[in-house]
Every structure is written in C-alpha cells, then in structure tokens.
Amino acid sequence: MRRPAHLAAFLLIVGCATGSDPAARGPALGTDIDEADLAVWNIDVRPDGVGLPPGSGSAAEGEPLYAQRCAHCHGIDGTDGPAGPLAGEDVTVGTFWPYATTLFDYLRRAMPYEAPGSLTDDELYALTAHVLHLNGIVGRTARLDRTTLPAVVMPNRQGFRSDWKPR
Amino acid sequence: MDPCPRPAWPTLLTQRPRLKPSDAVGYHAAMRDLTAVAGGGLLHRRAFLGGALAIPGGLVLGSAALAGPLVDPVWSHRPGALPRGYGMPSPAEGHVARIPFTPFPGIAPGAAASFSPLSRLRGRITPNGLHFERHHSGVPAIDPGKHVLAIHGRVKRPLSFRVEDLLRYPTVTRQLFLECAGNSLLQAAPEPSEKPCAVIHGLVSCSEWTGVPLSVLLDEVGPTEEAHWAIAEGADAARMNRSVPMEKLFDDALIALYQNGERLRPEQGYPLRLLLPGWEGNTSVKWLRRLELAPGPVHSREETARYSDRLADGKALQFTFEMGVKSVITHPSAGLDLSGSGLYELSGICWSGAGRVRRVEVSADGGASWADAELEAPVLSRCLARFRIPWHWQGGPALLLSRATDETGATQPSRDVWLERYAPAQIYHCNAIQAWQVEPSGRVRAAFT
Numbered sequence: 156m157r158r159p160a161h162l163a164a165f166l167l168i169v170g171c172a173t174g175s176d177p178a179a180r181g182p183a184l185g186t187d188i189d190e191a192d193l194a195v196w197n198i199d200v201r202p203d204g205v206g207l208p209p210g211s212g213s214a215a216e217g218e219p220l221y222a223q224r225c226a227h228c229h230g231i232d233g234t235d236g237p238a239g240p241l242a243g244e245d246v247t248v249g250t251f252w253p254y255a256t257t258l259f260d261y262l263r264r265a266m267p268y269e270a271p272g273s274l275t276d277d278e279l280y281a282l283t284a285h286v287l288h289l290n291g292i293v294g295r296t297a298r299l300d301r302t303t304l305p306a307v308v309m310p311n312r313q314g315f316r317s318d319w320k321p322r
Numbered sequence: 323m324d325p326c327p328r329p330a331w332p333t334l335l336t337q338r339p340r341l342k343p344s345d346a347v348g349y350h351a352a353m354r355d356l357t358a359v360a361g362g363g364l365l366h367r368r369a370f371l372g373g374a375l376a377i378p379g380g381l382v383l384g385s386a387a388l389a390g391p392l393v394d395p396v397w398s399h400r401p402g403a404l405p406r407g408y409g410m411p412s413p414a415e416g417h418v419a420r421i422p423f424t425p426f427p428g429i430a431p432g433a434a435a436s437f438s439p440l441s442r443l444r445g446r447i448t449p450n451g452l453h454f455e456r457h458h459s460g461v462p463a464i465d466p467g468k469h470v471l472a473i474h475g476r477v478k479r480p481l482s483f484r485v486e487d488l489l490r491y492p493t494v495t496r497q498l499f500l501e502c503a504g505n506s507l508l509q510a511a512p513e514p515s516e517k518p519c520a521v522i523h524g525l526v527s528c529s530e531w532t533g534v535p536l537s538v539l540l541d542e543v544g545p546t547e548e549a550h551w552a553i554a555e556g557a558d559a560a561r562m563n564r565s566v567p568m569e570k571l572f573d574d575a576l577i578a579l580y581q582n583g584e585r586l587r588p589e590q591g592y593p594l595r596l597l598l599p600g601w602e603g604n605t606s607v608k609w610l611r612r613l614e615l616a617p618g619p620v621h622s623r624e625e626t627a628r629y630s631d632r633l634a635d636g637k638a639l640q641f642t643f644e645m646g647v648k649s650v651i652t653h654p655s656a657g658l659d660l661s662g663s664g665l666y667e668l669s670g671i672c673w674s675g676a677g678r679v680r681r682v683e684v685s686a687d688g689g690a691s692w693a694d695a696e697l698e699a700p701v702l703s704r705c706l707a708r709f710r711i712p713w714h715w716q717g718g719p720a721l722l723l724s725r726a727t728d729e730t731g732a733t734q735p736s737r738d739v740w741l742e743r744y745a746p747a748q749i750y751h752c753n754a755i756q757a758w759q760v761e762p763s764g765r766v767r768a769a770f771t
Contacts, residue, residue, distance in 0.1 A: 181491045181538040185473075185481030193474055196612055199553050199563055199620045228429050237429050246632070254621050261623040264561040265459065268430045271559050315630065319641035321569045322676075 200260040204305035207259065211300035212281025214288030220278055221285045224267045233289040242289040249290025253315050255307035259283045360693035362686025362720050367696045369712035370667060418442045420452055421520055432460025437524030441658040446706040448527035450582050455589045456502050456525065458560035462609055466593040469557065471577065475614035478544030485593045488577060491534040496599065497705045499673045501526040501645045503602035503629050507749035509737060509756065514768040518657025522768060523650045528706035530583065531597050533576035540571060549615035554596050557611040564605045565619030566598065574599050600675030600704035601643040604629050632745035645675035646753035647734050649682050649709065649726035660764035663717030669710035674728035678702065681727045682709040688721035688771055720760040721769060737770055
C-alpha cells in the first residue's frame with residue numbers, strides 16, 4: 156500500500172491512541188457486499204480488457220444500429236451531428252482517444268444519451284466496432300470481443316503523459 | 323442577448339454624501355491616506371479603513387446632493403409576512419441567479435452547466451442555490467433511502483454504506499472552493515469575450531462542506547497492496563467515472579453530506595458526493611455510488627478525451643488534478659459597470675488548489691504598475707479569499723488586472739505565457755490573468771493585454 160509518509164505517521168498516532176482496530180476511527184457501520192452482488196454496477200472497462208463482458212460484434216452489424224440509435228445526434232458518418240463529432244480530423248475518437256476500451260466503457264455507461272444502459276453487450280461491441288470503423292481503425296467485418304477489443308491499437312496511443320505526482 | 327443584464331454599481335459605493343464644512347478637517351487629514359500606491363488611481367488601503375484617518379461620511383469625491391425629507395413606507399405600518407419553513411431571498415433580489423449554459427439544447431439538455439453570478443456576490447461563500455453546476459446527464463432524483471456507497475475491488479473486505487449509516491460517522495467541516503477544469507475557457511479564445519464576468523469565470527464556487535473523511539471508510543474496507551487508484555462513479559444517467567490516486571483519498575478526501583450547513587443540494591450530488599480539496603471539480607464525483615480500488619486508472623472518457631490538456635508539443639497531459647493559482651476582479655467586471663468617476667473599492671476573489679493565496683497584486687494601468695491588495699482574513703487553504711483595494715477612477719480608460727501568488731510561490735501567468743504552453747483551442751486549467759477594460763462611459767468589458 157502506497158500511503159503518503161505523513162499519513163502513515165498520522166495513522167500511527169491514531170493507532171496508538173485507539174488500539175489496532177482498523178475501524179476505531181468510525182462506528183464501522185459498513186455492510187459486507189459480494190462482488191457478485193455488485194456486478195450490475197461494476198461496469199468499468201480497463202485498457203487491459205478487465206471488465207469486458209462476453210459477446211461480440213462487428214461494424215457491419217453496428218451500422219444499422221448506429222443509424223437508428225446514434226445518427227440523429229452524431230451524424231450518419233459521425234462527423235456532422237448536433238452532439239459533436241465521433242470521427243474526422245478534429246479531436247475525436249480516431250485522432251485523440253488512446254484506448255479502444257474507453258469507447259466500450261463510455262457507450263455502456265452513457266449512450267445513447269436518452270437511454271443509457273439500453274444496449275445489449277453484442278450491440279455495444281457492434282457499435283464500438285462501427286465507431287472505430289468510421290475512424291478507419293478496424294475493418295467492416297472485424298469481430299470485436301473481450302480479447303480482440305483490448306488488442307486494437309489506437310493511432311494516438313502514445314499521445315498522453317501523466318501529470319500526476321504526489322506532493 | 324446578453325444573458326446577464328447590466329446592473330448599476332451598488333448604490334452604497336456610488337452615493338456622494340454631502341460634504342459639510344465640518345468634514346473639511348477630516349477630509350484634509352484623510353488626504354494623507356489617499357496616497358497613490360500604483361498608477362491609474364490605486365490608493366492606499368486606508369483610504370477606506372483606518373479609524374480617525376478615514377474620510378468622514380465615507381466618500382468625499384464628487385458633487386453632493388440633498389437626500390430630501392424621508393417618508394414612512396407602507397411596510398412600516400402593516401404587519402409583515404409570517405415565518406415560513408424554508409426562507410427565500412427578497413423578491414427584489416430575484417435577478418440574482420445562475421446563468422444556464424446548454425450546449426446541446428433539444429437533443430441533450432442535461433449535458434449542461436450553469437455559472438455562479440460572481441459579480442453579484444460578496445464574501446467568500448457561495449449560497450447553495452447559486453453554486454455553479456456541471457452535469458453530464460442532468461440532475462438525478464435520488465431516493466436517499468435507496469442510495470448506497472459501495473467500496474470494493476482491491477480491498478480485504480468490500481462494504482456498502484447506506485446514507486443513514488454515513489450520517490452517524492464523525493465528520494469534519496472545511497471551507498473549500500470547487501472549480502470546473504473548464505472554468506475561464508473563454509480566456510483561451512482568440513478574441514476577448516463579450517460575456518459578463520460570471521460567464522467567463524463563474525464555474526467556481528465556495529462552500530463549507532461537512533462530511534466523513536474517506537480515510538475512515540478506507541480503513542474499514544482495508545485496501546490491499548495492489549490498490550493504487552480508485553475509480554469513482556456517480557449514480558447519474560452518465561454514471562460519470564473518474565480515477566483518483568489513493569494518496570489523495572487518504573490525505574484529505576471527504577464523503578460530503580452537507581453544504582453550508584444543510585444537506586447537499588441535488589445538483590451538488592445529493593445524497594453524497596466525493597470532495598477532493600483543490601482538485602478539478604470533475605474528480606469530486608457527485609451522487610457517488612461506487613469506489614472501486616484498482617491497480618491503475620481506468621482511463622475513462624472523462625480522463626482521456628476530456629479533462630486532459632493538449633500541449634504545444636503535441637502530447638496531452640492526463641491527471642492534472644490541482645487547480646492553478648488564480649484571481650479575478652469581480653467588482654467591477656464585465657457586466658458590472660461603473661456609474662461615474664470617483665472612489666471605488668475594487669474587489670475580487672482568489673484561490674489556489676495548492677494551498678493558501680499569499681498575495682494578490684492589482685494594476686489599474688494595464689500592468690505598468692502594481693499594488694498589493696488587502697486579503698480579507700482568514701485566508702484558508704484551497705478556499706476562496708476576497709481581496710480589495712481602493713481605487714480613484716478619474717473617468718478615463720483604465721485597464722484593470724489582478725495577479726495572485728500562492729504559498730508555494732506559484733504566480734498566475736499572463737495570458738500569453740499560459741497560451742504558449744498549450745495546443746491551440748486547449749481550454750482546461752486556464753488560470754491566466756484577466757484584464758477588464760474600463761471605458762470612459764463606465765462600461766467594463768473583457769480585454770486581452
């Protein structure tokens with residue numbers, strides 16, 4: 156556990172004052188919860204693919220879905236909708252996003268705007284594939300699933316630097 | 323249409339009390355304190371304060387007018403309104419309101435913001451109904467009886483906390499600013515904005531937050547050796563998620579339950595939010611429902627595509643959490659004009675994500691000369707503070723600037739210096755010095771120096 160030094164000192168003092176019970180600083184009212192019971196909320200997807208569900212989809216399958224569920228806000232090519240571009244030269248998925256997994260994570264939690272959470276896992280893979288295809292990153296028939304999606308290399312993968320350093 | 327009608331300068335500062343003969347002695351004594359401390363009419367702070375040396379009757383510059391005989395108004399002759407459950411501002415203050423900003427009207431009205439009316443507020447605390455808002459999918463209507471906070475992932479014991487459980491924990495209370503990383507983005511635009519101060523800088527607010535130190539809950543779940551970051555997620559329809567390093571969560575993070583003494587407003591995350599002192603607002607995830615401890619960040623959309631800063635060298639910086647040192651003159655400012663030459667109190671707000679503001683300098687001549695403003699005590703860490711300085715406006719054009727320095731020695735950059743660092747159209751973390759151009763008519767507008 157990487158704790159800041161001053162915090163370790165603080166915990167040491169508190170620990171001395173209250174004994175070694177880790178919950179001594181509070182009434183310890185948390186209720187045990189299983190990861191299985193958390194599954195419906197646990198929707199984040201990491202760059203290494205952790206969090207991706209079973210299922211698969213291709214851009215070809217995503218295209219009609221996109222026309223129906225997304226195009227009225229993002230434009231049929233992802234370049235000219237009222238909600239801002241998903242493809243094209245601007246700062247978009249294709250030119251800027253470092254990880255393809257982020258697209259799945261975001262679509263699953265937040266899109267389509269009016270009804271987030273309404274897409275099946277297969278549909279999410281297909282729409283992820285279609286948005287990547289609009290950006291020329293995957294072919295029309297390439298199948299994305301929990302193994303192939305994290306393997307997609309985004310053009311701007313090396314474009315980021317972390318500014319975080321503990322004080 | 324200008325979203326914010328231009329108010330007259332508050333009458334208190336524009337009244338010209340009568341200069342009676344007996345005032346003359348005091349007036350001459352006071353003149354010693356009307357010493358200029360920098361160009362453009364900036365005066366020693368004791369022009370307003372300082373006991374015996376203060377100007378009798380307040381202001382002596384300008385012409386005098388008779389107040390006329392007083393009348394007894396109707397409200398002094400009739401019993402007034404009854405006590406009520408929840409008080410509201412005077413109807414005469416109904417115009418003091420947030421200014422909504424809806425970038426996707428029609429299709430996605432909830433992906434929106436509203437600006438705090440900075441130039442209509444004094445002191446440091448933002449009233450709860452005027453705290454700025456930024457939502458990615460509207461304000462959820464959460465039943466507090468059904469909301470829980472789950473802390474899980476790389477922990478020894480995953481736990482969920484009901485709101486009623488959290489209300490029983492020991493709390494801490496801190497006055498803290500909260501600022502959106504996109505605040506002041508109009509300063510990064512190619513031309514100075516025609517908008518009022520609130521629209522340029524109003525994505526900052528300050529509250530007294532009360533909550534449970536997150537470190538207490540973390541001790542209860544017991545993070546494992548592999549827990550270096552936590553992914554915080556809200557219960558709104560965007561289920562907004564951000565990764566936060568564990569160091570911050572152990573250091574001073576709060577699970578905030580109260581804002582200025584009352585429970586959080588829905589638009590501020592009711593029933594509970596994460597609150598990370600000094601860090602960009604987006605990381606203080608509202609309606610917090612889940613903290614997943616993990617080996618690394620999730621690289622969510624809000625920490626890659628958004629809230630990352632594209633640099634001049636072509637790379638983009640992720641995880642620039644701390645908000646830079648900043649100040650802005652709110653009185654006067656764009657949208658709050660001057661009504662005639664004379665003595666004014668220039669005042670504004672300053673803050674730093676790194677700690678306390680140590681100094682604010684003000685210039686009334688476009689940066690040719692600077693004077694130290696007075697900082698109103700107490701100046702708290704990661705909290706708004708108010709600065710002020712008396713100013714004798716002679717009625718000509720004036721260019722007002724303010725420049726803050728914090729306790730780490732960091733100073734607010736000029737706009738040119740700030741722009742040099744970033745790619746064109748990079749909008750986040752703009753803490754460049756704001757210039758207000760005062761025109762001879764008294765109109766104030768944003769300017770670039």
